[in-house]
Amino acid sequence: MTRVEMADEALFLLLHNEMVAGLHRAAEQGEAENGRCITKLENMGFRVGQGLIERFTKDTARFKDELDIMKFICKDFWTTVFKKQIDNLRTNHQGIYVLQDNKFRLLTQMSAGKQYLEHAPKYLAFTCGLIRGGLSNLGIKSIVTAEVSVMPACKFQVMIQKM
């Protein structure tokens, strides 16, 4: 990876950390009721996701189906944002997908194991939004939740809303 790439990746990571920290500070000072931070972050992610996917899919061929789109998210999208692919994608073919990232970029710097586990969620919210935003812009309404038990591995669950 060239120094430039590392730099702009670092930029994203640091920026993200500050965003999370900032929001929660605000929450503690009561400017925003606490607990909604998650939602706030998720919404930010959503908007970013929309914009990103618009760019990323600009030159790709038309998607065949839902699965095709999910694959795109796991490969191209993830690689562009997190410099690696999703390690494992599972689905029940009923509109539920589980994206497993064994070394999730936003957690790697934080901990390797259970330390700071209680803080993990805030650092997943943005990405949940990112996925949801991306999908929604591709015409798929969804709900994205996340789960961590041993960092930096984490799972994102995508529930597709049939329209």
Add this chain to the structure above:
Amino acid sequence: MDPAAAVAAEEEEGSEKPPVIYTMENKPIVTCAGDQNLFTSVYPMLSQQLPRDPMEWRRSYGRAPKMIHLESNFVQFKEELLPKEGNKALLTFPFLHIYWTECCDTEVYKATVKDDITKWQNVLKVHSSVDWLIVVVESDAKKKNKTNILPRTSIVDKIRNDFCNKQSDRCVVLSDPLKDSSRSQESWNAFLTKLRTLLLMSFTKNLGKFEDDMRTLREKRTEPGWSFCEYFMVQEELAFVFEMLQQFEDALVQYDELDALFSQYVVNFGAGDGANWLTFFCQPVRSWNGLILRKPIDMEKRELIQNQEATLLDLRSYLFSRQCTLLIFLQRPWEVSQRALELLHNCVQELKLLEVSVPPGALDCWVFLSCLEVLQRIEGCCDRAQIDANVSHTVGLWSYATEKLKSLGYLCGLVSEKGPNSEDLNRTVDLLAGLGAERPETANTAQSPYKKLKEALSSVETFEKHYLDLSHATIEMYTNIGRIRSAKLVGKDLAEFYMRKKGPQKAEVYLQGALKTYLAEGWALLITHTRKQLAECQKHLGQIENYLQTSSLLAADNHLTEDERTHFCQEILNFANQQTEGQGEKVILSMHSFAQLKTLHFDPPNAVVHVGGTLSVELTLLSQMPIPVQVDQIAINVHFSIEKNSYRKTAEWLTKHKTSNGIISFSNEVVGFPLSRNNLPALELYEMYERSPSDNSLNTTGIICKNVHMLLRRQESSSSLEMSSGVTLEDGAHMLKCSNLILEPGINRITFRTQAKEPGTYTLRQLCMSVGKVQFVLPHIYPIVQYDVYSQEPQLKVEPLTDSLLAGIPQKVKFTVTTGHYTMKNGDTLQLSNADAMPILYHPESKAVIYSNTRERVSQSTLTIQSSEKITSIALPMAPAYHVIEFELEVMYLPSAPVVAMERENLINKDLHRKSKEKQKADNCMATVDQKVTIDCPWSIYSTIIALTFSIPFNAKHSLLSAGKRKYVQVCVQNMSELCFELSENNLKNSGNYTDLQLVPLNSESQQLIYSKQSVFFVWELKWMKELPPSLQCQFLFSFCPVTSEEQSFSLKPFIYEFQVENFFTLYNVKAEIFPPLGAEYCKTGSLCSLEVSITRLSDLLEVDKDEALTESDGYCTTKLMYEVVDNSSNWAVCGKSSGVISMPVAARATHKVHMEVMPLFAGYLPFPDVRLYKYLPHHSAHSMQLDADSWIENDNLSVDKNVDDQADSSSIRSRGSIHSTTSGEHKGLPMPRLQSFSSGQVFNSSTGMQILVIPSKDDHVLEVSVT
């Protein structure tokens, strides 16, 4: 004759058969020379066998090889058949020449056959045709009857020698063709293969040659003389051959090339460089009888092209008909329909481009006919199911046809109430003329396009019928394949048609349908346009309400020009203002398009008012009308409900709208651009922490969504976005009105004022704006807007400023008058009934302050107070309803007023008494007294009674002390309050009139401080000369003032304490003496000592002695006394009787001594045992007996100070009696003498408090013995 024509001629009759037959007719030609009979015998076999097996055709120019089944058209050889030089015809070109012979006799050969072949060969050579074959047929039959036979081969060899130099394969043997033997079979196969190979070789050679010529010809196209038509014929020839060989693809390619070439020319022409030959096609269009697709070749048009007389339409039609035919051979009917549509559009364009003059409507006819022709052609070759499955391919043609028919209708004046005028008719005639006569092939088909068009144009009715049929068919097809938008568009044309025909009721449905779609997808321009049409339609239908509603929408629509908007606005106003006689029914419209409610602002902001108070509501309305509108009235329909807890509710409501401080804003979506209703609720995301059950450590964390169920359920299709027209107008009793105002375009502020009447909650329900007969209604005001009205009774509150009032000193009391619904008029006063005990002190400068209900200080005014001896009247300042008047007055409670003082003295003491009785030795608190004041308030006929509670700062006790006959009175004053007072002028007066009694104060200074909770004692000695009455009235008083109080004016307040002492004169002196045993110097524990009690009468007979005990005999009296020696401290053991009754002479200095023995139980200074003396009364009456019982009980627990206390309380005995009277029942009946205690002071015990030294004895056991 022209062979092509011949071929065509063959077609003429074949036309009714399916076209495939036709190509069978047309086969590559093979000529046969030589022995005709022979050939005829072989022919059936041959023609049957030839196509049986396919043969691979290798093609030139790298075209893919094809397997083809060859057939041939065998004709007798004639020289004419051979093509002359430069002949372009391929169809009639003989691809192979065969010479048949069965000669097996050399002679015969030499004689005739050889020459014949030679001649045939020469002819061929002349025409440089090299595709020939010689067939020698052998049969055993012949040989049988022949003698001198040469070897069979010889003939064949001869022929080969003579003719086929180096290409010996040009001569084949067919042996016993008519025999059914394997040998003949073999030779047949060999022969056929040869035949096929040669044919194909010939094809390749000749077609290749042909194509080369064709190409060279095409290259010449830039040369001046070049003619497209000629070239067309050439390439078509090729196409024909391919078709003949059933190579339809290749055939089609030829036509497509021609098509492309032509199109290119047209485009170039448009671009400027026109080929002159194109001008042929630019001749004005004279006939427009559409496409003809029913026969494989439209010879007429072909000739036109050939003769270079074809118009553009002719060319195009012919070209397409050919393409169509081929496509159908290829089973691609849907491509036909698709190409057809392109063709038609294209033709129209090309005509424009080439600026060909076309009579109006001609093209429409042409297109219309063509569409139908194509459709029918397709229907002709497909079954229903296929057609239905492919509507999407054909529907375009349908709608195109519909469109064209429509424009024809308009053109020919067929779309109107009153049919076409003469001009229209002429036009129609011309158009029909252009159609010419119907083609024979369709003449006897009923529904031919030709017939349809003629019929449609013949009359208004028939036109309508056909147009409707087409439209409905089209709409149905579009709908079936889900092209709703297209369907709606056709529907709109239909609507326009109906409108023209003055059939608005039919039009409406379509317009509404379309409008709904456009609204659902928010296409503003389309909405506007359709609304305009709808408005017109509704106007015709006389649907006033709908029309006005639509008009209001349009008037508000900024996609229209100012004028249009004004027009529609004016429409509403005109209707609104037109005078209707009698029936004044109003038209109710929804307001949302007319004006939008933006904000609503309450004053007071909390939207709470008292009855009678005024509330103002300011609406901000955004008028969407382009011009100012005169509004007769704007009314807010208010729903009234009596709410018990309207306050709480209000509070709640306030908090809900706290930020808006009385301003509520309403959201409106843009008119004509509604957003979809079914927006999803926001995600409810939460952090998730999952701890392990064993140790509580974190297992998993994450993010979960709590309202998945809400989000994942499928959203129901959004309800119709067009607002429901059914607006109902509530009629509520309560209305906020605002009349005669002009609503300017844009923002308007309208203020409503209302006087609050009934208390309760008022909900703003509807907003209704009346403009003449029209009412614009906002059916629901949301969010809910309410205001509350409350009512309050006037009331007076009087409360001390300090937490408790003390008697005797001036203190401030606050008067609070809450006016409630009452308005303070001039001269309203508070009338206080004076109590002397509590004067109201006031300073002239005392002020009254008036506050509004919300505690804002309104004004202040001096308070005028007059007081007569009975009444103090306070003139209240004028104050409006729901205000508060506050002022302070000083009151002072004077305990001194005698009568009152006396009884309340008792009150207090009783009080204290009870208290002390209830809670033993509880530090008794201040005595209080309630001072009631009756006040008459201006708002009520009943007078209010207000009780002020004062606490008496002091508590006083007295006691009588005796020393022998000398008497002292002691008064103890205790300060119960928190304050420190200065006492002065203390004084004890004898209120009875005993002149010779004097009270000698033994108190030092006259003034002294008494601090909080401190007690001060005062003592006086009673002195007298003569004898005294049994009781003595005393009054103790002193002045006091709080030490803190600076101004002395009110300083000295007398505190008065009245009491009386009874029977205080000493009658007996009791004296006890204890003597050690004889000889002993001291008393010893355990040793008996003698106790002498001597009772001495100090006075002669007195009033007090006069009672049952007194017995009188010869002038001197005795009374009975009972003595008793008690030792509560049990220091002494009294030996023998400790009490006894004695009769005492009632005379001064009479003494009675009693001796008894006592034993000290302890050593040390022992106090004397107590000696008590009672009056002993023999029993008399039940009553007395009862009393007696009482006194027993009494005396058991008599104590000195208690006595005093009893004395002090004149009612105490009685009260105590009364207490016991109930319980004393049990004593009844048993006769018992009574004991009566003396009142304190009557008996003086001179040995009280005396002690005697007792020394311990040596032997203790004696003590023990003595004890037991």
Add this chain to the structure above:
Amino acid sequence: MERIALLSPVCSPRLQNYPLYIRSVPTENELKFHYTVHTSLDVVDEKISAMGKALVDQRELYLGLLYPTEDYKVYGYVTNSKVKFVMVVDSSNTALRDNEIRSMFRKLHNSYTDIMCNPFYNPGDCIHSRAFDNMVTSMMMQYVK
């Protein structure tokens, strides 16, 4: 003469198929243009759903000629984000061949993605960006005869 319409994504939070941006040069009979574009959606939908069925493996975003009318040619393009672009070209305009159209759509798509990254643009709203306007104008001018 040539007209361009940019239509909302199928699954925009708002309505489906409402015009995000619609532009017509020249502006006369704009109404007819709107109608044409609106009806063309029928075909766009048809094509999209056909692709959904994956029968046609037409993976290109450019849908090609939707349908010709007597005086217009209507072309379609659908981004992966389901934003539909429709271009209506006058039939007489022979300068515009398939390739030109395709490249024009690409241009449109590019500047649309730029808009998506504009903080002042809220996805699903109508487009009021001047940059976009200018781009479209210049693109049209290039081909208007």
